[in-house]
Amino acid sequence: MLFLNRTLPLILAFGFGVLGIVIYYVPHANAQSLEREMALWVRIVFAFSYLLGLYSLLNLHGQRIRQHVAGWGYSLVAILSFVVMMGFVIYNDGQGPFAAQAEAGGVLRRCFPFWPSLSPRRLIALFAPARPRRHCC
Secondary structure (H helix, E strand, O other): OHHHHHHHHHHHHHHHHHHHHHHHHOOOHHHHHHHHHHHHHHHHHHHHHHHHHHHHHHHHHHHHHHHOOOOHHHHHHHHHHHHHHHHHHHHHHHOOOOOOOOOOOHHHHHHOOOHHHOOHHHHHHHHOOOOOOOOOO
16 A cells, blocks of 8 residues: 555656656657647646645635634634735736736736745745744853
8 A cells, every 4th residue: 555655656756757857858759749748737737736735725724714723813814815815816917817927027026026036045044933042151
């Protein structure tokens, strides 16, 4: 059972990852058509995983809010944050959700102008928990 739960998905992910890398560098017409087909399947898998994640997020946090479990306010913040971000995506600078994402600016660029310029070290410092100060003596 461990093979089906852990090893087989790892082998499949590794195999398709290596295949995608190899196909990207092969200039043959068959390889290019396989690359387009894999890109289509990636979109389908992405859409399914997005819906699964959305269901999981709303189900888990919705239960915490309904039952008023300790920390349910954080679940409310998580759901409200999701709703606000989806509002930005749907608005898309007035172009609607099915148009290409706005390149020249957009609401997200105005809200987070520093985000693309953050280095990994700054990201770690931004999201790392605060360390308690140690006093000597």
